[in-house]
Amino acid sequence: MLRTTNKRLTTIFNQYRSIKVQRWASTETKNVAYEEALKLIQADKAERLEMLSRVEKELARVKDTSSPTQSAQLAALNTLKYDLQVKAELNDPEVRANFENNQNIDMSRPVYRYLTQRQFEKQPRAKLLERITQMNVAPDVVDIDVNPTVEIKLQLDDSSIIEPGVFTTPEQSISRPHIQVTNFHTERRLYTMMLVDPDSPDVANKTYQQHCHWLITNVPLSATQPTVQDGNTILDYIPPHPQKGTKAHRYTLIAYEQGNQGQDTLDSVTVNQRDGFDAKTFAKEHGLTVRGVTFFRQKWNESVSKIYSDILGIKEPIYGKPPKPERIIQRTMYI
CATH class of the missing domain: 3.90.280.10 (PEBP-like)
Incomplete structure (x- = not known):
């Protein structure tokens, strides 16, 4: 479901960007595309946050339950938690604008750490x-x-x-x-x-x-x-x-x-x-x-x-070989 939503979001954003750069496109058309994109973004975010809530409850349960696989379970759940935190905000227009303009970047938020790391590695x-x-x-x-x-x-x-x-x-x-x-x-x-x-x-x-x-x-x-x-x-x-x-x-x-x-x-x-x-x-x-x-x-x-x-506070050393004398070819004089 989440992968399908991602594809839909990407499609809507590509359509909106295409409309935005076309001079003949009307303001009304651009606004409609933008509003549709925002609706999808909000729906996707709500879905991920709901899943994030379930993951956090499972994390709390696993932490309180001693088992041979506890470390592996915690690692997998924390990875999933980070993924959900990032993707819940990844398509947020305000987040993208802040990052592109290098302003209000809060590295305590997973989405900004993800974007910064991706930019560094790229x-x-x-x-x-x-x-x-x-x-x-x-x-x-x-x-x-x-x-x-x-x-x-x-x-x-x-x-x-x-x-x-x-x-x-x-x-x-x-x-x-x-x-x-x-x-x-x-x-x-x-x-x-x-x-x-x-x-x-x-x-x-x-x-x-x-x-x-x-x-x-x-x-x-x-x-x-x-x-x-x-x-x-x-x-x-x-x-x-x-x-x-x-x-x-x-x-x-x-x-x-x-x-x-x-x-x-x-x-x-x-x-x-x-x-x-x-x-x-x-x-x-x-x-x-x-x-x-x-x-x-x-x-x-x-x-x-x-x-x-x-x-x-010491004498400056000087290194290097002295310059070689220039060899001058003298013209032979015949009398």
């Missing part, structure tokens, strides 16, 4: 995976088979949200970035946030190494609390400072879910040094799972010298 996630693969963030910092399930929204200074892999300037990231982790779980889970540079020079070995710029654990996040603002600081934030004479640096921000589906706390975590850091090893040792990742790139400019002198 485009931003694909673009993110493409860029971290093309620019070797995977496997240099995270595993090649990484599966992002949350979206990290990163803002440097007063800029707009930074897309993965874009170039920024060192002066933009002097202050700690503003971070939101768009997730889809209603319960509070604990995360570890890390900012690491895999392109820091390793002079002794004539190669590159990871340098950890920032590390905090036990960050509480949920669908209604996505802002990174609490937690235990393991390494204070140090602004990116791409060294003079080095290639472009990939500053990578990772959101790890802590163990036991984010319920385990990380206590007594110590990191002795920032250089020679290994994000994968750290995650494995502490039972962390990558849930989100993003990155931005930077090259050296004059502001880096100021970061070294005013913030780091």
